[in-house]
Amino acid sequence: MSDLFAVAGLETTAPHPLADRLRPKTLAEVVGQDHLVGPEGALTRRIASGSLGSLIFWGPPGTGKTTVARLLAHETNFAFVQVSAIFSGVAELKKLFEEARGRRAIGQGTLLFVDEIHRFNRAQQDSFLPVMEDGAITLIGATTENPSFELNAALLSRASVLTFRALDEEAIEKVLSRAETHEARPLPLEPAARAAMIRMADGDGRAALTLAEEVWRAASPGEIFGAEQLAEIVQRRAPIYDKAQEGHYNLISALHKAVRGSDPDASLYYLARMFDAGEDPLFLARRVVRMATEDIGLADPQALVIANAAKDAYDFLGSPEGELAIAQAVIYLATAPKSNAAYVAYQRAMRLAKEHGSLMPPKIILNAPTKLMKSEGYGSGYAYDHDEPDAFSGQDYWPEALGRQKLYAPTARGFERDLRERLAYWAKLRKAREQEP
CATH class of the missing domain: 1.10.8 (Helicase, Ruva Protein; domain 3)
Structure with a gap:
């Protein structure tokens, strides 16, 4: 039907969006992608060599992926066929592949442009492989999502990924x-x-x-x-941000690393970006709690208290007032002394537990509720620390087969400075008591 309208001249008089009317007619008119279509661009070089190859165009919306694909077909004299992964199925693809093989038989190549290619499932993506290998089609797939995560390795191995940049x-x-x-x-x-x-x-x-x-x-x-x-x-267009996709992970990573890097201004900026994009504040509050335990730990024990308080404050106040509590917690965490000593110690402990299995604790710290257990030595020789000088017995609580291990190494920052001195003092007492006759 659209062809009949075009023949009648009606399509040219119908209203078209400005973006469609201003679509570039040549690669030279494409803006913001000089690294691809400029004089020394990657696509310019491919066209000059006479070998285009299959390509994946990766980039944000509105950066020219579809336009460039159409222009490439013109530059190479390929038949241009466009499909959308949202509306196309395997049956339609098979029909397109047969048509492409028919063109190849008469000496014409087919440039198949697949928009939103990441929406095809694994089996549908695999269906492209034979026609890519035998040269029936040159595939150009466009995606706004990271191809490393969304496209099959087999498909990626047969295509080059070209990145389209957001327009400055x-x-x-x-x-x-x-x-x-x-x-x-x-x-x-x-x-x-x-x-x-x-x-x-x-x-x-x-x-x-x-x-x-x-x-x-x-x-x-x-x-x-x-x-x-x-x-x-x-009514202000919302920022490009998909809470289930890469933009989400990029910004939460930036926020976490800015807090870890003790930059409160950058931390607030990325927090605001995520609030502005509609991120769930409770998701952010949970991540702030994780930052308190992972990157600050016992260098400032109040960090976890404040992070949890921010989460509770948001629960109590809701939006938009509750977001300020999360912002306050982010500032506190970004300006707090940093230590991952507790995080590292926990990882070491988990590794040790997995590597050495079900080792029995020493009998001196086991309870002996029965006569048999007492006769076996359970609890024998246990020293009650509160009855000892400095409330410290210095006993060895490790399994005999494992021996004493060192897992937690506090830093010299914040409250951990005090813990470091305390542990050093206890180590000194322990060594002295071990040497007593």
Whole structure:
């Protein structure tokens, strides 16, 4: 039906989104991807060599993946076929593969562009392998997700991954300037509002053009919008962030490492990014508790107390007031002395427990509720520490087959400095008592 409309000339008069009307006609018009389509770009070199090869385009939305795939087909004289992994099944793929083999028989290659390729399951991804190997198709798959996690190793081994970058402010400005030229009118925005809209686009060229259309629709003749009016008009596009995907893990990793690195400002920034993107505050509160135990530990025992208190405060207050308690905890943790000594000691203890099995504790620290157990020496010779000088007996509590081990090594930072001195004092007492006749 769409072909009939095109023949009748109706398709050209139908309304098209600005992003579609401004789609680049040549690779040189693609902005923000010079590392791929510039004079020395990876794709430019492949085209010059005459060997394109199968490719995976990985990058955020609105960075030109689909456009570049279409232009590559033109540059190479391939037949361009586009499918979406959301709507296509194995039966449709098999039909496309047979058509591609028919083209190859008459000397024409097929460039098959698969949008959202990560949405295909393992069996569907495997179906591409034979036609990639025999040359019936040159595959270009586009994905916003990390190919290392979402695509089969067999498929990745037969394709090169090319990364599309989010458009920087300069590239977004070029996109908007091109739109103004095409529309023969400037955007009715004050400089601060224009800068705000560029930030709202969040590196997405298509989003920038959609925002521009909204602004033009909303403006009365002669009206110029400020930043606050712009926010009301476009209702601010949400940042690119999928709580189940890579953006989520990137930001929580950045937050954790900023806290560990004692940078409260960067920590607050990444916390705010996640709040702004709609992350569950309780998820963040749980991660803050983990940071308190993993990276601060006993260097500041209050860190865990404050982290738990922040979680309880959020439970009590809810949003948006409760987020401040989590932010306060993040600042406290970022500025606290750091130690992973407890974390390391726990890992050593777990490793020791797994390696040495069910070793019996020494009998002196075992209870003897029966006469038989007493006769076997259970509890014999146990020294009650509170009755000893300094409330310290210095007894050996380790299994005899294992001997005394050193697991916890406190740092010289924060409260652990006191623990270090205390343990050193006890070690001195223990050594002295072991030498007593």
